[in-house]
Amino acid sequence: MADHPRFGPAGVPQMFRTMGAKLADVPKLLRVEELDAFEYAAVRWGQVPQMKQVDAETLGGEARKNDITLSLHGSYFINLFGEKEVVEASKRRLIACAQAAEWMGAYVVVFHAGFYGKNGKAETLRRCVESVREVSATLKSLGIEKVKLGPETMGRHSQFGSLEEILEVCRQVEDTQLVIDWSHLHARSGGGLRSVEDFRKIVTAAEEKLGTESVRNMHCHFSKIEYTYKTGEKRHHILEEPGFGPEFEKLAEVIVEFKMRPVMICETALQDVDAVKMKKKLGKIQKKN
Numbered sequence: 642m643a644d645h646p647r648f649g650p651a652g653v654p655q656m657f658r659t660m661g662a663k664l665a666d667v668p669k670l671l672r673v674e675e676l677d678a679f680e681y682a683a684v685r686w687g688q689v690p691q692m693k694q695v696d697a698e699t700l701g702g703e704a705r706k707n708d709i710t711l712s713l714h715g716s717y718f719i720n721l722f723g724e725k726e727v728v729e730a731s732k733r734r735l736i737a738c739a740q741a742a743e744w745m746g747a748y749v750v751v752f753h754a755g756f757y758g759k760n761g762k763a764e765t766l767r768r769c770v771e772s773v774r775e776v777s778a779t780l781k782s783l784g785i786e787k788v789k790l791g792p793e794t795m796g797r798h799s800q801f802g803s804l805e806e807i808l809e810v811c812r813q814v815e816d817t818q819l820v821i822d823w824s825h826l827h828a829r830s831g832g833g834l835r836s837v838e839d840f841r842k843i844v845t846a847a848e849e850k851l852g853t854e855s856v857r858n859m860h861c862h863f864s865k866i867e868y869t870y871k872t873g874e875k876r877h878h879i880l881e882e883p884g885f886g887p888e889f890e891k892l893a894e895v896i897v898e899f900k901m902r903p904v905m906i907c908e909t910a911l912q913d914v915d916a917v918k919m920k921k922k923l924g925k926i927q928k929k930n
C-alpha cells in the first residue's frame with residue numbers, strides 16, 4: 642500500500658542488465674532515477690520458488706533501505722479453469738510465488754487467472770473465487786500473511802479478467818488486491834480508453850463495488866498497446882509510440898481527481914525510462930491542480 646503514487650518497472654530494466662547489475666543493486670539504481678517501485682518478474686516460475694530465500698531477503702532489505710515498494714508478478718503458467726491437475730499445479734505455482742513475495746516483503750502477487758476454455762463466464766467466475774479463496778487460506782496456514790493475491794484485468798477476449806470479473810473476485814474474496822492493467826482494458830474494449838471520462842468510469846465502477854480505499858490503493862500496469870477487435874491484446878508499445886493508446890496523461894488526471902496513490906508499474910520495453918516519464922507527466926498535472 643503506497644503513501645503516494647509510486648512508479649517503477651516490470652522486471653529488471655534492460656540497461657541495468659547491460660551494466661551487469663545484480664538483483665540486489667536494482668533498488669538503489671531505481672532510487673537514483675527517482676523511481677520508488679519494482680515488480681519482480683517470477684513469470685517463468687514452476688511449483689517451487691525459483692530464487693533462494695537469502696536472495697529474496699537481500700532484495701527486500703535493499704528495497705526498504707531505498708524506499709522502493711516491491712510487488713511480484715506471478716507465473717504465466719497459471720490457469721485456474723483447466724483440468725483438475727492443471728488447477729492444482731496452478732495453485733502450487735501461486736503459493737510458490739507468494740512464498741518468495743513474503744521473503745522479499747512484496748505486498749502483492751499479481752497473476753493472470755486463466756482462460757475461459759469451454760466454461761461459461763459465470764462458471765469461471767465461481768471457480769476463480771473458489772481457488773483464490775483456497776490459496777489465500779493456504780497462505781495464512783503457512784504463515785504468509787502480508788502478501789495479497791491480485792488477479793489482473795486481462796487484454797484478450799479468451800482470458801478471464803474483464804473489469805467486472807476482477808472487481809467481483811475482489812469483492813467476494815477478502816484480502817485480495819485490486820490490480821488494473823489499463824492497457825489490457827484498452828485492448829479488451831477495442832480502444833475504449835480515449836477520454837478522461839473513459840478512465841473516470843472505470844475508477845467510479847471500482848469505487849462503487851470496492852470502496853474508496855481500494856480504489857486509491859490500486860496496483861496498476863501501464864503501457865501503450867496494440868490490439869485487434871477479434872482477439873484483443875496484440876503487443877505492448879513504448880509510451881512515446883504514436884498511433885497507439887491509451888494516453889497516460891488522461892489516467893493521471895483521474896489519479897489526481899480521486900486522490901489515488903497507486904503503485905504504477907511500467908510494462909513498456911523502456912521499463913524504467915518510461916516509468917520516469919509517467920512520473921513526470923503526473924507531476925505536471927498535480928502542479929496544475
Ligand SMILES: [Zn+2]
Pocket residue numbers: 714751752753793
Ligand atoms: Zn500481467
